[in-house]
Amino acid sequence: MTATADAEAAANELMPLAEYLGSVLRRLRALPPLDLDLTQAHGNVLAADVLAPHPFPAFDQAAIDGYAARWEDLAGAGRLGAHPAFGQFDSGPTRSVRLNVVGDLGAASWRPVRLTAGTCFSVAAGAPLPIGADVVVPVHWTDQGMAAVEILHAPKRGSGVRRAGEELAVGQVLATAGSYVTPPMVATFAAAGIGHVLVRPSPRVVVVATGDELVDVGRPSQPGQVVDANSHALTAAAVEAGALAYRIGICDDDPEGLRGLLEDQTLRADLIITTGGTGTGPGDMLRRVLSRPGTGRGTVEFTDVALCPGTALGFGTVGGEEVPVVCLPGEPGAALIGFEVLARPAIQLLAGAEPVFRPxxxxxxxxxxxxxxxxxxxxxxxxxxxxxxxxxxxxxxxxxxxxxxxxxxxxxxxxxxxxxxxxxxxxxxxxxxxxxx
Structure with missing residues (x-):
């Protein structure tokens, strides 16, 4: 049998990646939801659809600075001349309309006022619209008069006006469950009168690198020593995935110390990620320790997956709380690929995000x-x-x-x-x- 045939035969004994991912992700559940203030909700995933309890805008208002008026009073301003045989043409000087300015309205105005024929109000953007007004004339289309104003051009009916509920209607879905809360979402929720939202908490992820050969960063590797790049990289990757990540650092290949460290971390972790020791070599202590069933302490199953780089992956639980643990290879490139295909989807699922995979x-x-x-x-x-x-x-x-x-x-x-x-x-x-x- 050729070397290629040997390799293909060995690969056929590996579990397909899709099958492995399905078996792992089915065992995970999204974290219980929390009711959070808007200022704390940013970056979390919504646990339920958010509906608008109030309209936005909440009332009819001016969209621009100008003069609120009745369109009927402006109908002739700025019109071109017309003739049945020639159509519209420029008939000379612009025709204007003069209206009495009966008051000023700012964004803080709250008393209802009403327009009568031939009058208008000077309004600021965001001011409540006077009853009967259906147009706001821009300031630069007028002579900016104070007691009376000359309207030089007539806008279309409804121009410069925002009607109540025009942007967001009562009961409208503002965001769906599984969406990350973004700054524009926060603004939309607040504008619709929402102060709290139901979200999934960001998963707490603990990262541990294992191996007697590991040394901390700041010096180069030498025979018998390997710089721990993985715990730093995986912590950063977990943060990028939306987790609250904590780097524990290096754990030696001491069976009791390794098991004790992981059980201690279950008190503050929703997911533990380890790197190193997933193979079957003489130095792969992690696989030997975690694959042994522990009474009430969970167990981890290691699987050889049809994945390149890094075929050996582990998944299971540790501690009395049965906190999920993902075990990734020790080679840095394989660890980061393993994170992308296994750990990142697990974090997304715990966070309640949809979809869990990258586009x-x-x-x-x-x-x-x-x-x-x-x-x-x-x-x-x-x-x-x-x-x-x-x-x-x-x-x-x-x-x-x-x-x-x-x-x-x-x-x-x-x-x-x-x-x-x-x-x-x-x-x-x-x-x-x-x-x-």
């Missing part, structure tokens, strides 16, 4: 790439929009260089299990990353 697009591949058969590969890539529509995708460094490729990427090129070669010019799937470039 994807079809893109035109600019360069031929090869991929290991039997594995679903996620390769760093740069995505760009094409003139006239659509996208192009340029593959970046993958394989052993995935980490450096990810540093430049704004997308992940996805090559399915049956793909061994994707030719330049073919159409491929690309996940879009939340990165501003």
């Amino acid at each position: 994807s697009v079809k893109a035109h591949l600019l360069e031929t790439v090869s991929s290991p058969g039997g594995l679903r590969e996620f390769r760093p890539a740069h995505v760009a929009e094409r003139r006239g529509g659509g996208y192009t995708v340029q593959p970046l460094a993958g394989g052993p260089y995935t980490l450096s490729g990810l540093a430049e990427a704004n997308g992940l090129l996805v090559l399915g299990e049956r793909v061994t070669t994707a030719a330049a010019g073919s159409t491929v799937d690309v996940l879009l990353l939340d990165r501003r470039r």
